[in-house]
Amino acid sequence: MNTASDVLDLGPVVPVVVLEDAEHAVPTAQALLRGGISTIEVTLRTPAALSAIERIAAEVPEVVVGAGTITERGQAQRAAKAGARYLVTPGFTETLLDEVDDTGLPSLPGVSTVSEALRLAERGARALKFFPAEPSGGVPALKAFAGPLPELRFCPTGGITPDNASSYLALPNVGCVGGSWLCPRDLLAAGEWEQVETMARQAAQLG
Numbered sequence: 001m002n003t004a005s006d007v008l009d010l011g012p013v014v015p016v017v018v019l020e021d022a023e024h025a026v027p028t029a030q031a032l033l034r035g036g037i038s039t040i041e042v043t044l045r046t047p048a049a050l051s052a053i054e055r056i057a058a059e060v061p062e063v064v065v066g067a068g069t070i071t072e073r074g075q076a077q078r079a080a081k082a083g084a085r086y087l088v089t090p091g092f093t094e095t096l097l098d099e100v101d102d103t104g105l106p107s108l109p110g111v112s113t114v115s116e117a118l119r120l121a122e123r124g125a126r127a128l129k130f131f132p133a134e135p136s137g138g139v140p141a142l143k144a145f146a147g148p149l150p151e152l153r154f155c156p157t158g159g160i161t162p163d164n165a166s167s168y169l170a171l172p173n174v175g176c177v178g179g180s181w182l183c184p185r186d187l188l189a190a191g192e193w194e195q196v197e198t199m200a201r202q203a204a205q206l207g
């Protein structure tokens, strides 16, 4: 997996996961894997996130672990050091993009407008996160992006559900969708790994 476009090809759904407890990292990744999902985006929203990334990278190498919610200076470097294999940002600043690029890792920077997508295309990006997908116009917006931006592919995230995922995945400029629905906090807190596996299995079949 070398490019951002490769990240979009890891499967139809990238689970976006908030891990409050690093102890949940390995069982979550294993449950996703049993369900047929081979990637996990661990959001850097909790103190446990970097340790969670480290554990998944070390103990569940079959799952390609990425780091999400990169919003502050230093986070890209720390995530790379912990073993993240790709980086995701909800939006971008030039500083953030430079830091992400410095890691050498593939990344999906977040955009919600054509102008933002153009700025990233100027920097060489070919794969982007579309965030927040539903509030930013959803499927019709992405359909419209394909006209002026034919070379760009997207991972829409934000408001994606099992009910609307397929309509995004049917668009030629969508490689995969991102979503938190597979790994809700209450299931992780309760250690309901079989339920995570079941939802992963359903998500893996979307397309």
Ligand SMILES: O=C(O)C(=O)C[C@H](O)[C@H](O)COP(=O)(O)O
Pocket (backbone or CB within 6 Å): 016, 043, 068, 069, 070, 088, 089, 090, 110, 131, 157, 158, 159, 160, 178, 179, 180, 181
């Ligand atoms: O943390 C980030 O970097 C984000 O961009 C936000 C996440 O992608 C969304 O929270 C996922 O959206 P939902 O599936 O609607 O929960």
